[in-house]
Amino acid sequence: MEPLPAVQDGRGVAAEGRPRVPQTQRPGPHTGGVEGSFGRVESRGRADPERLPGVSKTQMMSRAPNQDGPEETGWRATAHNLNLNRDYTKANAPEMQAMLALLRDWDPLVCADIHVTDGADFEPDVSIQVEPIHLGDPQLHATGIAMRDALLGKLAAQGSLPLPFYPEPVIVDDPASGFQVTEYIPRYSTGYFPTRNRYTVLVETHSWKDYATRVRVSHNAIVGLAELVAAHSIEFRGYAYSRDLSPISGEPVTVYDPTTPQIWRVPYRGSALAHRTRAARRLPGAQGVCASDRRQAGPARAGPPHVEAQRRPP
Known part of the structure; x- marks a missing residue:
């Protein structure tokens, strides 16, 4: 598991x-x-x-x-x-x-x-x-x-x-x-x-x-x-704390007590997952520019192979 x-x-x-x-x-x-x-x-x-x-x-x-x-x-x-x-x-x-x-x-x-x-x-x-x-x-x-x-x-x-x-x-x-x-x-x-x-x-x-x-x-x-x-x-060496509702946001706020060491037994997420992925596809004649980037890229300029200059949007 x-x-x-x-x-x-x-x-x-x-x-x-x-x-x-x-x-x-x-x-x-x-x-x-x-x-x-x-x-x-x-x-x-x-x-x-x-x-x-x-x-x-x-x-x-x-x-x-x-x-x-x-x-x-x-x-x-x-x-x-x-x-x-x-x-x-x-x-x-x-x-x-x-x-x-x-x-x-x-x-x-x-x-x-x-x-x-x-x-x-x-x-x-x-x-x-x-x-x-x-x-x-x-x-x-x-x-x-x-x-x-x-x-x-x-x-x-x-x-x-x-x-x-x-x-x-x-x-x-x-x-x-x-x-x-x-x-x-x-x-x-x-x-x-x-x-x-x-x-x-x-x-x-x-x-x-x-x-x-x-x-x-x-x-x-x-x-x-x-x-x-x-x-x-896992056991993590932390400090004692409390969670009270904020009078401003109404959401819980953590307040730590650094004078009181405490062992936290918490889950450990030991793997990374992509939050969002997108498939890139090339345009005919384009070098290194995917379709989704083409709208922001300027015309191809002379330069090293597989390198294309891009113009930053204003």
């Missing part, structure tokens, strides 16, 4: 020096989704700080105001009848407005959304869908595929039968109709994060599996994802 690539408007490290490793969130609207929260808490408590530097400091978020344990599971909507897993673009719910403000402040590179499947019964116990792969900037797809495949490998090594797609029959309740890749619109988290040039990991444990299995698999997915991101970061 290559290092996480450069993305637009990334800020590297969050306030208070916390590294931008995966922020795990649980949707709550799905019956049984509470195991994602238990797996998340268990993962945080067992994180090995030497094996996963900074993971114990990972900010964990939950958006499940209508979920109250595995017995009182609630339903897909809040008390205002708003489904938070359909509210990323409209942001009608105050809970989603708070979530989006938190995402804007932290700007995580990778987020995980922990769900439970609906519908059919089968052997696989978890599916992993990562975007951008089918959505978003094509330059991010290769890393998304590598992250998905690496996480699938980790889960398989721990006894799971993971899938790279959501196992919903093409025709509802007809297994013989087969399966298809799902491309999510931005109202869902899986479609929303690619619009921000960020990665999202949709974890769907299988609702027909027993509760202990779903907690274990959720735990394995969260820790495995944290391991992948932590493995592709």
Whole structure:
């Protein structure tokens, strides 16, 4: 897996020096989704700080105001009848407005959304869908595929039968109709994060599996994802800093404290990519002048071969 690539408007490290490793969130609207929260808490408590530097400091978020344990599971909507897993673009719910403000402040590179499947019964116990792969900037797809495949490998090594797609029959309740890749619109988290040039990991444990299995698999997915991101970061000797909103621009401003050394655990982008390319074509009789430059170039003058003088525009 290559290092996480450069993305637009990334800020590297969050306030208070916390590294931008995966922020795990649980949707709550799905019956049984509470195991994602238990797996998340268990993962945080067992994180090995030497094996996963900074993971114990990972900010964990939950958006499940209508979920109250595995017995009182609630339903897909809040008390205002708003489904938070359909509210990323409209942001009608105050809970989603708070979530989006938190995402804007932290700007995580990778987020995980922990769900439970609906519908059919089968052997696989978890599916992993990562975007951008089918959505978003094509330059991010290769890393998304590598992250998905690496996480699938980790889960398989721990006894799971993971899938790279959501196992919903093409025709509802007809297994013989087969399966298809799902491309999510931005109202869902899986479609929303690619619009921000960020990665999202949709974890769907299988609702027909027993509760202990779903907690274990959720735990394995969260820790495995944290391991992948932590493995592709570097330790950089910096200073403590804070990020507050500027009273002038309203945007976050970094203020450093040079009296307090601090280790930053941040992604390292070790390769360079062309931001823009253009194919050059020669004009008949021209030497060293491409078509796009001809409008600004003067007539050819005598000189060394393959050299042409150009007149600077006024």
